[in-house]
Amino acid sequence: MAHEVRAVVARKKGAPVSVETVLVPDPGPGEALVQVQACGVCHTDLHYREGGIGDEFPFLLGHEAAGVVESVGEGVTEVAPGDFVVLNWRAVCGTCRSCRKGKPWYCFATHNATQSMTLTGGTSRTKSGGGSELTPALGIGAFAEKTLVAAGQCTKVDPTASAAAAGLLGCGVMAGFGAAVHTGGVGRGDSIAVIGCGGVGMAAIAGAKVAGAGRIIAVDVDERKLKRAEEFGATDTVHSGRTDAVEAIRSLTGGFGADVVVDAVGRPETYRQAFYARDLAGTAVLVGVPTPELTVELPLLDVFGRGGALKSSWYGDCLPSRDFPALIDLYLQGRFDLDGFVSETIALDEVESAFDRMHRGEVLRSVVVL
The missing domain is CATH 3.40.50.720 (NAD(P)-binding Rossmann-like Domain)
Incomplete structure (x- = not known):
């Protein structure tokens, strides 16, 4: 069955984002449904809103996220319901020429969930981009109460870590x-x-x-x-x-x-x-x-x-399965100040104003907490 959740959507280029009701399907083979706990507001999300990363509107924004796996699809073994995970946007394939060379951080065939999340009221997209099928930012779409991703996009980490801090490993912090x-x-x-x-x-x-x-x-x-x-x-x-x-x-x-x-x-x-x-x-x-x-x-x-x-x-040449747990360990040891990157915590309906503060250089990261 589909799950109705609140989520932040960019409907057209340059327009303010809005909080909409989105349908998230149950996970299919190789997929995971994640209850999002926190998601950082990244410049990449603003680039999506401004049409700087494709024109496949409407976009479901948000990608620097941490949360708990709610359910998994057939064949998933790397994570299980109840796992605390950080989401990543480069789920490696394990079989491309780079992965076979032992350099999976350069994987040339990274993948995302195959099912689509949609706006309520339909499942198709028109040529003008006015349909209800959503394009998730970086294959994640985590400015949402729940999101659907490929299971390989979930990296299990120590659950004692703050979700607001841990989620930032999903993009900007790991890249730098x-x-x-x-x-x-x-x-x-x-x-x-x-x-x-x-x-x-x-x-x-x-x-x-x-x-x-x-x-x-x-x-x-x-x-x-x-x-x-x-x-x-x-x-x-x-x-x-x-x-x-x-x-x-x-x-x-x-x-x-x-x-x-x-x-x-x-x-x-x-x-x-x-x-x-x-x-x-x-x-x-x-x-x-x-x-x-x-x-x-x-x-x-x-x-x-x-x-x-x-x-x-590319993404700090990271391998999430190797690097996310290691950096969380450094964070919990007090050697890597992830909390210092969290300038403020906000609600879903404050993302648009957070873009303004980010553009003015007033924050390192605003983090949506659900």
């Missing part, structure tokens, strides 16, 4: 942490600069601290964010609206540049900063998501002559 630690490979005694101190950049700073980096340089144009970055472990801050970020990073690293530079913004100017602010043979990591029209131009001789690595970080 992994960009520094997995993709960038920052280690004990290394130097790292993080350009852009929103939620993802702040997680990269926190990850570098956990990894034992010696110098952690936070770069932003917002003084409030730089102050916050110090709380998460930044040893130095650079206000790039007042000084040349590349020269400042070099000055703080003996004139050489940082071992790792993370671009958590995703613009041509910040990527060039990351490229030139790294040491010779250093690593530049792009984790900020660019918009489709952006391009970057670099002298090819500089690309050759500076050596090192230019990497893109």
Whole structure:
């Protein structure tokens, strides 16, 4: 039978979101029905609302979520009813060429639930996008009292963790942490600069601290964010609206540049900063998501002559089954401050106003608590 739940829906491009009644089916083979306890408000949800990630409206928003498995479909063995889980948007297949190479974090065939969640009043979608079938954000759709996902999108973690904090591993925190630690490979005694101190950049700073980096340089144009970055472990801050970020990073690293530079913004100017602010043979990591029209131009001789690595970080190159439980353990040990990312807790009908606060840089994360 279908479950009627309240959920946040973006009906058309640029329009304010609304709380609607949504039908969520019982799980089929390989699927899980999850009672959502908390879900973070991420920039990606705003990109969906603005039409920046496809035009398959209406969208069921929300994806940084934690909750409890209510029921599972046929063949599901990885989770069971009653399990406390963090949801992820890259359920690995286990059989593609990347998985067979032992690199499942690069899985080329990630999957979601096959059944659709719908608005009440029908099950089909018109060509104009006006039908009732919903497109869940990143295959999750967790601004809802319950959601349907592929069972592989559920990662069981310690149930003593706060749902509001744990759910943030589902996207932004994991992306930033992994960009520094997995993709960038920052280690004990290394130097790292993080350009852009929103939620993802702040997680990269926190990850570098956990990894034992010696110098952690936070770069932003917002003084409030730089102050916050110090709380998460930044040893130095650079206000790039007042000084040349590349020269400042070099000055703080003996004139050489940082071992790792993370671009958590995703613009041509910040990527060039990351490229030139790294040491010779250093690593530049792009984790900020660019918009489709952006391009970057670099002298090819500089690309050759500076050596090192230019990497893109997909979801922090994470493997949820490995990384989510490990980071929850660090959180419960007091070594990784997930609670610090939760700026406020809100209700479902406050998501639209949370977008405004996020856009103004007033919060790291607003978290919907159900």
